[in-house]
Amino acid sequence: MIVSAAVCPGAPLLVPGMAPQLASTMPELLDSCRTAIATLTDADRVLLLTSGPRTRDLGASSPRGSVVHQPGTVISSGPLTDSRLPPHFLRRLAGGHDDTAAERESRQDPGVGVIVGTALLAGSGIELPTTALELGEDFEVGRSGESAARVLAAARNSADRVAILLIAEGSASRGPDSPGGGQDGAEAFDAALAAALAEGSPLALALAAGTSASLPAALMFTSGPSLRALADVTRQRPPTHAELLFDAAPLGVGYFVAAWSWD
Secondary structure, three states: OEEEEEEOOOOOOHOOOOOOHHHHOOOHHHHHHHHHOOOOOOOOOEEEEOOOOOOOOOOOOOOOOOEEEOOOEEEEOOOOOOOOOOOOEEEEEEOOOHHHHHHHHHHHHOOHHHHHHHHHHHHHOOOOOEEEEEHHHHHHHHOOHHHHHHHHHHHHHHOEEEEEEEEOOOOOOOOOOOOOOOOOOHHHHEEEEEEEEHHHHHHHHHHHHHHHOOOHHOOOOHHHHHHHHHHHHHHEEEOOOEEEEEEEEOOOOEEEEEEEOOO
């Protein structure tokens, strides 16, 4: 049973040590993420949900299928930098009992969404057993891998109290200095996503994120799979409370922070 959900952006500046000076210029974003993450404590376990590597992430230009990272998997900020120095952030997903099995199950290094989500959970002191799920292009066309589908079904139907941490953002083309260089329609698209999160409407969220197939590639929106997954697992039981805590594009990327909860 899903009891809470938090939405935060996959901004590397949220990972300790990655961009401290930049992070210091965005106190509202950091405070909003802390507030949203704090709503996840009243649960038995956490599902960290994100889309697969974004085309603008370091070393992640090639699409890949859905990947499940089991409790105990090592999560490092190493993939976010080409430095030879030790990573600033190094943790295991909480709740692992057989670390070797967890590493063997994952098989692939986690993308930025998993790294950011793990850092946010650790920073808030949340040590609940955590499974991370990256949804790739196979989910985009409705062919999520068997393991991914099983994890999503378990979150929806489990007798456990499940908290979802969704790492996602909107378009990456909000203005000329954005990664996408600025594109017409980016603000309107992000506004629809923000409204759905503020309303706590899984249907509106599915509709807003579902238009991504017809968007120009220049909008650089890649969070469709995970946003639609959140909509799908909550569709039959929408949240009873919803709050949009942050909605801006400080780096030309649509950043949202939201909290959903169920009585």
